[in-house]
Amino acid sequence: MLMRALGQGSLSSVLKILxxxxxxxxxxxxxFIWLIAAISLVAQLAGGELKAGVLGEISIHGAxxxxxxxxxxxxxxxxxxxxxSLLRGVFETLVAGDPFVPENAVRLRKISMAxxxxxxxxxxxxxxxxxxxxxxxxxxxxxxxxxxxxxAVLVLIVLSQVFDEGARLREDQKMTI
Numbered sequence: 001m002l003m004r005a006l007g008q009g010s011l012s013s014v015l016k017i018l019x020x021x022x023x024x025x026x027x028x029x030x031x032f033i034w035l036i037a038a039i040s041l042v043a044q045l046a047g048g049e050l051k052a053g054v055l056g057e058i059s060i061h062g063a064x065x066x067x068x069x070x071x072x073x074x075x076x077x078x079x080x081x082x083x084x085s086l087l088r089g090v091f092e093t094l095v096a097g098d099p100f101v102p103e104n105a106v107r108l109r110k111i112s113m114a115x116x117x118x119x120x121x122x123x124x125x126x127x128x129x130x131x132x133x134x135x136x137x138x139x140x141x142x143x144x145x146x147x148x149x150x151x152a153v154l155v156l157i158v159l160s161q162v163f164d165e166g167a168r169l170r171e172d173q174k175m176t177i
Contacts, residue, residue, distance in 0.1 A: 007097045016091035023084035030077035037070040068129040075125060079118040086111050100166035108163060112156035119149045 004010040044066065086107045093099050123143055 006094050006099065008095060010095065012091050012094035016088065016095055019084050019087045019091060023081055023088065026077045026080035026084060030074060030081070033070060033073040033077065037066060040066050065133075067133055068126050071129060072121070072126045075121045076118065079114055079121070082114050083111050086114070100163060100170045102164070102167045105160045105164035105167060108156050108160035112153045112160065115149060115156065116153045119146060119153075122146075 006012055090099075090104050090107050093101055093104055123145070127143065
């Protein structure tokens with residue numbers, strides 16, 4: 001037997017819990033990034049270098065590396081928090097069994113913009129910071145387009161219009177006697 005997609009105890013309920021967990025994880029990751037950045041800054045001001053064995057090896061040396069790591073990591077965490085927050089609203093309506101509300105179309109449009117913004121940040125922010133903070137050594141800049149993300153952005157734009165039309169048709173139906 002297949003699991004229901006809408007309502008209490010449905011797949012939407014499970015996904016909402018996962019989105020809630022992603023939001024909490026992004027908040028924790030942002031705090032972790034800023035904690036490591038603060039400790040690294042203090043270590044660099046004292047003339048040393050931070051090496052931590054948490055989640056693999058984190059080695060931050062040089063001001064450019066610290067700024068790049070902190071800014072890019074913060075942007076990613078803030079983007080995941082924003083997208084998760086919007087998805088929470090969508091899944092709340094799905095769990096309630098009422099997906100075609102005008103707010104969901106707006107949420108999906110905002111998610112597409114946030115996803116596009118994250119991809120643009122991935123493409124440009126890190127390399128620009130590295131270029132600005134370049135210390136004279138070898139500099140490698142890579143720009144690689146992620147077509148899957150841009151495809152997802154386009155799909156979300158289409159889905160937002162579908163939800164917009166669904167909400168409009170629902171309102172028209174309510175007016176029918």
